[in-house]
Amino acid sequence: MSLDQLRxxxxxxxxxxxxRAARRLHVSQPPLSRRIRELExxxxxxxxxxxxxxxxLLPAGxxxxxxxxxxxxxxDRSVDVVRATAERDG
Amino acid sequence: MSLDQLRxxxxxxxxxxxxRAARRLHVSQPPLSRRIRELExxxxxxxxxxxxxxxxLLPAGxxxxxxxxxxxxxxDRSVDVVRATAERDG
DNA sequence: CGGGCCAATACCTTCTCGGTATGGCGGCGG
DNA sequence: CCGCCGCCATACCGAGAAGGTATTGGCCCG
Incomplete structure (x- = not known):
């Protein structure tokens, strides 16, 4: 399982x-279908x-x-925190 | 950023x-060094x-x-929950 | 029953990722 | 002070994952 799969x-x-999800993600439909089935x-x-x-969605979904x-x-929060920490502490 | 990078x-x-980390992860050292630098x-x-x-470790680290x-x-918890839900609800 | 919308499949291409080989640097013992 | 050892970094290559295009098959609705 990858973060991309979760997205x-x-x-x-x-x-x-x-x-529609494929359009929103700026990918084409077939790879998206595949990734979802792989996740399942x-x-x-x-x-x-x-x-x-x-x-x-099923209950598991x-x-x-x-x-x-x-x-x-x-x-997302982690990225922000890390950057802020790096900024603050050099 | 990927989950593998975080691991x-x-x-x-x-x-x-x-x-040592490379040995623990069962990968070789050069790719691990690279992945860390890519993360940075x-x-x-x-x-x-x-x-x-x-x-x-630096503060940001x-x-x-x-x-x-x-x-x-x-x-990890998510995987458990999803499987348990699928089991329970069919 | 024909057209439109949907996900799924087949096939090809591209790019990410890991492995091997090697370099460069610093510490330490003789 | 020199050679050895352990460390991380770089260069290069091959395999596998991921995305794109083209197409199919199913289902609903006119």
Whole structure:
């Protein structure tokens, strides 16, 4: 599992549509579909159901969404903190 | 920034020595050195000072170490939670 | 039943990542 | 003071991951 995978997952979960998420992420749809399926493979559990309109989050997906957002927030915060610390302490 | 970079960083910070960290991570030393320097480049700040014995954490590095451990812990927890949720809810 | 929208697959290309070999530097013992 | 040892850094190469284009197959709706 990678941070990119989590970012991709969050976008798909929020858009409920792989194609729209791909546009938002500035990648094309097929690699995004693949990465999501790989993530499901790694976790050993499906995260979405596929519908005619796009995708719907499963319970496991909803659980991951919370964690993923939290992780990505902390990554961003870390960068800020490290830069501020470097600035302050030389 | 990637999760692997954070794992690498934590190992180097804990060992205070790139060569030992490389052994612990089962990778060779040169790629590990490179990945650490790339991380420093991305953050725009050095994380270690290089010493004759190995490396020493700078304040920015100490700040990152806390965050990195926390992030990696949450990643592990996420996997557990997702699997448990998938198990429970089908 | 035809057109549109969706995710999935096939195939190719590119670039990241790790490995091997080697260099350069500093400390330490003889 | 010189040679050895351990350290990190650099150069170069090969393998694998990740992205792009083209296309398919399924489903709904006119």
């Amino acid at each position: 991709y997952f969050v976008a798909v979960a929020e858009e409920e549509n792989v194609t 493979g790694e976790l050993g559990a499906p995260l979405f159901t596929r519908t005619p309109r796009g995708v719907d 909803r659980a991951l969404l919370e964690h993923a957002r939290s992780i990505l927030r902390e990554v | 690498y960083f934590v190992a180097v910070a804990e060992e205070e020595n790139v060569t 480049g991305e953050l725009g700040a050095p994380l270690f000072t290089r010493t004759p014995r190995g490396v020493d 100490r700040a990152l170490l806390e965050h990195a451990r926390s992030i990696l812990r949450e990643v």
